[in-house]
Amino acid sequence: MIGTEPARAVIELLDARKTYRTGDIEFEALRGIDLRVDEGEYLAIMGPSGSGKSTLMNILGCLDVLTSGAYRLDGDDVAELSETALAQVRNRRIGFVFQQFHLLPSLTSLRNVELPLVYAGVGKEERRDRAIAALTRVGLGDRLSNRPSELSGGQQQRVAVARALVGDPTMILADEPTGNLDSKSTDDVLGLFDELNDAGRTIVLITHELEVAERAGRIAFVRDGLIAEKEVAA
Numbered sequence: 001m002i003g004t005e006p007a008r009a010v011i012e013l014l015d016a017r018k019t020y021r022t023g024d025i026e027f028e029a030l031r032g033i034d035l036r037v038d039e040g041e042y043l044a045i046m047g048p049s050g051s052g053k054s055t056l057m058n059i060l061g062c063l064d065v066l067t068s069g070a071y072r073l074d075g076d077d078v079a080e081l082s083e084t085a086l087a088q089v090r091n092r093r094i095g096f097v098f099q100q101f102h103l104l105p106s107l108t109s110l111r112n113v114e115l116p117l118v119y120a121g122v123g124k125e126e127r128r129d130r131a132i133a134a135l136t137r138v139g140l141g142d143r144l145s146n147r148p149s150e151l152s153g154g155q156q157q158r159v160a161v162a163r164a165l166v167g168d169p170t171m172i173l174a175d176e177p178t179g180n181l182d183s184k185s186t187d188d189v190l191g192l193f194d195e196l197n198d199a200g201r202t203i204v205l206i207t208h209e210l211e212v213a214e215r216a217g218r219i220a221f222v223r224d225g226l227i228a229e230k231e232v233a234a
Helices: 053-060 083-092 109-119 124-137 153-165 183-198
Strands: 009-022 025-038 042-046 068-073 094-098 171-175 202-206 218-223 226-231
Touching: 009 053, 025 053, 025 202, 025 226, 042 053, 053 171, 053 202, 083 094, 083 109, 094 153, 109 124, 109 153, 124 153, 153 171, 153 183, 171 183, 183 202
Parallel strands: 042 202, 042 218, 094 171, 171 202
Antiparallel strands: 009 025, 009 068, 218 226
């Protein structure tokens, strides 16, 4: 359409390669991956054990760096960022959701969600307001004072999603987020991801379950360090 602005890339991988070395042995985990994810997209990444899927997730999450090639996150070349800047990227621009919820058992839902803002130096009153808003967004506005042991698995994962959202990150990176959930809780959490994506949030979901991956708009299949993609039928 004339006058339509081009989509803005959140993720750009260009000939991305990652080689691990142990003594004289080299293993090329990523063998030249090109990948682009635009703002507001929902991408699922699938692959068997040893395919390079976990390495790719670590690269996207700025938990590891490429051996060669380029990774641009929201326009910034990750290779040019200092360790301090990378830590800020992980805390402020990527919202992580893991299979293990990683909630601190002694803290309430509210305090767990506030934690990233504490590390970011946000003031107490603003932290509280933003954490309440995030928990309300995921349907847990009435569970602010509950500790993880007082919540179901699905509710704990919703707290983890709220924690990922509270810093208003560039994207949500979810690694097997339904792996520890029953079918009802899985549907609830995936429904939440659908809502977030419908509202414009960029989501990258790593999973080994096809029925989970098919909730995304695209699926990227990783095998032997290479990648192939397909659109998901509406």
